[in-house]
Amino acid sequence: xxxxxxxxxxxxxxxxxxxxxxxxxxxxxxxxxxxxxxxxxxxxxxxxxxxxxxxxxxxxxxxxxxxxxxxxxxxxxxxxxxxxxxxxxxxxxxxxxxxxxxxxxxxxxxxxxxxxxxxxxxxxxxxxxxxxxxxxxxxxxxxxxxxxxxxxxxxxxxxxxxxxxxxxxxxxxxxxxxxxxxxxxxxxxxxxxxxxxxxxxxxxxxxxxxxxxxxxxxxxxxxxxxxxxxxxxxxxxxxxxxxxxxxxxxxxxxxxxxxxxxxxxxxxxxxxxxxxxxxxxxxxxxxxxxxxxxxxxxxxxxxxxxxxxxxxxxxxxxxxxxxxxxxxxxxxxxxxxxxxxxxxxxxxxxxxxxxxxxxxxxxxxxxxxxxxxxxxxxx
Amino acid sequence: xxxxxxxxxxxxxxxxxxxxxxxxxxxxxxxxxxxxxxxxxxxxxxxxxxxxxxxxxxxxxxxxxxxxxxxxxxxxxxxxxxxxxxxxxxxxxxxxxxxxxxxxxxxxxxxxxxxxxxxxxxxxxxxxxxxxxxxxxxxxxxxxxxxxxxxxxxxxxxxxxxxxxxxxxxxxxxxxxxxxxxxxxxxxxxxxxxxxxxxxxxxxxxxxxxxxxxxxxxxxxxxxxxxxxxxxxxxxxxxxxxxxxxxxxxxxxxxxxxxxxxxxxxxxxxxxxxxxxxxxxxxxxxxxxxxxxxxxxxxxxxxxxxxxxxxxxxxxxxxxxxxxxxxxxxxxxxxxxxxxx
Numbered sequence: 001x002x003x004x005x006x007x008x009x010x011x012x013x014x015x016x017x018x019x020x021x022x023x024x025x026x027x028x029x030x031x032x033x034x035x036x037x038x039x040x041x042x043x044x045x046x047x048x049x050x051x052x053x054x055x056x057x058x059x060x061x062x063x064x065x066x067x068x069x070x071x072x073x074x075x076x077x078x079x080x081x082x083x084x085x086x087x088x089x090x091x092x093x094x095x096x097x098x099x100x101x102x103x104x105x106x107x108x109x110x111x112x113x114x115x116x117x118x119x120x121x122x123x124x125x126x127x128x129x130x131x132x133x134x135x136x137x138x139x140x141x142x143x144x145x146x147x148x149x150x151x152x153x154x155x156x157x158x159x160x161x162x163x164x165x166x167x168x169x170x171x172x173x174x175x176x177x178x179x180x181x182x183x184x185x186x187x188x189x190x191x192x193x194x195x196x197x198x199x200x201x202x203x204x205x206x207x208x209x210x211x212x213x214x215x216x217x218x219x220x221x222x223x224x225x226x227x228x229x230x231x232x233x234x235x236x237x238x239x240x241x242x243x244x245x246x247x248x249x250x251x252x253x254x255x256x257x258x259x260x261x262x263x264x265x266x267x268x269x270x271x272x273x274x275x276x277x278x279x280x281x282x283x284x285x286x287x288x289x290x291x292x293x294x295x296x297x298x299x300x301x302x303x304x305x306x307x308x309x310x311x312x313x314x315x316x317x318x319x320x321x322x323x324x325x326x327x328x329x330x331x332x333x334x335x336x337x338x339x340x341x342x343x344x345x346x347x348x349x350x351x352x353x354x355x356x357x358x359x360x361x362x363x364x365x366x367x368x369x370x371x372x373x374x375x376x377x378x379x
Numbered sequence: 380x381x382x383x384x385x386x387x388x389x390x391x392x393x394x395x396x397x398x399x400x401x402x403x404x405x406x407x408x409x410x411x412x413x414x415x416x417x418x419x420x421x422x423x424x425x426x427x428x429x430x431x432x433x434x435x436x437x438x439x440x441x442x443x444x445x446x447x448x449x450x451x452x453x454x455x456x457x458x459x460x461x462x463x464x465x466x467x468x469x470x471x472x473x474x475x476x477x478x479x480x481x482x483x484x485x486x487x488x489x490x491x492x493x494x495x496x497x498x499x500x501x502x503x504x505x506x507x508x509x510x511x512x513x514x515x516x517x518x519x520x521x522x523x524x525x526x527x528x529x530x531x532x533x534x535x536x537x538x539x540x541x542x543x544x545x546x547x548x549x550x551x552x553x554x555x556x557x558x559x560x561x562x563x564x565x566x567x568x569x570x571x572x573x574x575x576x577x578x579x580x581x582x583x584x585x586x587x588x589x590x591x592x593x594x595x596x597x598x599x600x601x602x603x604x605x606x607x608x609x610x611x612x613x614x615x616x617x618x619x620x621x622x623x624x625x626x627x628x629x630x631x632x633x634x635x636x637x638x639x640x641x642x643x644x645x646x647x648x649x650x651x652x653x654x655x656x657x658x659x660x661x662x663x664x665x666x667x668x669x670x671x672x673x674x675x676x677x678x679x680x681x682x683x684x685x686x687x688x689x690x691x692x693x694x695x696x697x698x699x700x701x702x703x704x705x706x707x708x709x710x711x712x713x714x715x716x717x718x719x720x
Contacts, residue, residue, distance in 0.1 A: 015493070015496055015497050015500065017493070030493070034492045034493050034496050035492070037496060039500050196699055222698075222699055222701075224701070240699075240700065240701045240702055241702050241705050242702065242705055242707075259710055260710070262704050262705060262707070262711070263690075263701075263702050263703045263704050263705065264692070264701035264702050264703065282692060282701060282702070282703040282704075283703065283704055284485065284625060301484045301485055303491070303493045303494055303497065303625070304493060304497050305497075305703070
């Protein structure tokens with residue numbers, strides 16, 4: 001546990017456990033002691049604390065945000081972010097401040113060290129709050145009978161964009177609103193939302209039109225999660241029956257479906273650059289699909305119902321783990337050639353932790369070999 | 380017929396009887412029958428014979444041949460076993476779909492701390508901690524017909540503290556709050572299609588989950604052979620068989636929570652939920668210890684078979700509810716040896 005946690009996927013469970021999964025080593029480990037848990041610690045939201053992804057913020061149902069340090073691989077800080085009612089629906093970070101949003105509609109910016117916190121009422125029944133990755137002060141909210149609103153945290157009096165409901169249907173009845181998830185399309189102002197009425201909608205705040213500029217339908221069941229693909233041209237959506245589909249954002253057409261899930265999808269995240277998508281849900285599996293050939297790359301059984309997940313954005317995670325080992329080999333050869341270089345080598349290896357890491361890998365493989373085999377089967 | 384004789388010879392030598400044209404080869408064969416049989420390609424099969432009568436004839440002969448061989452082998456093996464006596468190796472276990480089951484990574488390890496914690500905090504925990512006693516409401520789809528009505532009555536006689544109510548065209552979503560207010564812990568809805576009960580919804584109250592089963596092979600008490608007298612009021616014992624995976628555990632706990640704690644052993648009644656190949660068989664028996672070794676059982680009925688369709692989190696909400704597990708036939712039923720419960 002003391003070693004730095006290098007995980008590719010972080011998963012928060014309904015039982016309150018934070019899990020890290022290393023896909024190269026095919027290992028999943030718990031970072032919360034099972035014995036210390038209670039029902040209120042259900043993990044609702046996760047987000048990275050800094051751009052280097054060395055910290056993971058874990059928002060639990062009792063309103064406490066825990067900071068998990070990946071280098072020390074333990075929880076370092078606890079922030080009490082209570083206020084409002086209901087569970088946390090969104091979490092974000094804005095220059096050392098934490099943005100939280102609860103179900104009753106209270107969005108708060110908790111600045112470190114200052115007692116005055118920014119508070120915004122975004123309306124009741126919030127289902128999701130999301131922070132824009134590029135403009136960090138921009139957040140979007142939406143929920144049941146609470147249409148999409150975009151807020152600028154620097155000018156928080158009024159939303160900078162407020163969506164307007166679509167026109168009445170052919171019976172002249174009001175169309176109900178129930179946003180479940182939203183996402184900011186990179187490099188544009190556009191926003192995608194998915195609803196419980198299986199609609200995927202695209203809004204464009206740059207135009208004067210406040211109604212959606214595109215609407216697509218997917219399946220017949222409530223959509224529960226979405227994520228925009230790295231190219232920004234399509235969106236991956238998942239619904240409560242465990243169907244996932246990739247929808248084109250230009251024409252609103254279903255491109256293909258991603259198969260494998262058995263239960264409701266709670267969270268989806270695409271990798272920032274690689275064509276892979278991770279998803280988790282109530283069926284207790286974390287799955288990774290390839291967006292190129294739709295294949296299921298990894299499938300990990302994680303024992304509890306999974307609420308949310310975070311996928312690392314680092315580019316070459318397969319090489320990152322594999323590279324140090326051949327490097328070490330080369331160094332060993334050099335070692336044989338030049339004996340007088342020994343002292344330098346030690347320094348080098350201790351700095352890069354190359355040798356150390358190798359020994360760790362071997363250790364774990366011996367100690368956990370039955371477990372690992374099992375995991376491998378699972379994956 | 381010359382050809383017929385040759386074939387008899389050959390068929391004794393080889394399992395697969397090659398068929399030939401009677402024209403050119405019949406003259407060549409009597410001289411070197413060995414070589415001609417070897418000349419056939421190995422993929423030759425009887426179905427290549429064009430003459431139907433002959434094909435049929437040859438097939439019968441092949442069958443006979445195979446059977447004879449099999450019996451001979453069996454005799455031989457038995458002889459060997461008898462000769463070895465006690466030292467005979469144990470008989471090999473026959474291959475069945477169940478014991479060839481594809482490994483399921485969700486199989487619950489009883490010492491697993493995390494699963495134990497998950498189960499200790501789930502919706503059934505109050506029952507297993509003896510904080511609640513089961514109280515069950517049984518109802519049907521709207522306007523049930525003959526057999527289904529009888530079935531609900533018999534079902535209520537095998538589940539203690541259960542009450543049958545007429546549906547009266549009420550929506551399930553309206554029934555559930557009333558059930559919760561009256562402290563029912565479970566709701567069973569039997570669905571019927573053309574007088575045949577074909578579905579069962581089992582919903583745990585107040586927070587779910589809700590399981591949807593396909594129901595088949597419903598036998599009422601009257602239709603059973605060698606049945607016993609009607610069941611008594613005693614609380615029965617419950618047997619849950621083969622619920623091994625994580626999903627199976629949830630379903631097993633759901634069934635267990637239908638029955639009260641502390642069965643009345645004087646009643647000698649037992650309800651069984653037996654899972655085999657994802658089908659759950661329900662049987663209700665009365666047992667009797669005839670001697671120290673022998674036990675007699677008597678089926679009391681009713682009996683039925685269930686197959687899980689979906690497990691939904693929360694109380695019944697088929698439209699906006701979140702499903703924990705949905706059976707997707709085309710995706711999941713790819714292997715006959717893969718089971719989910």
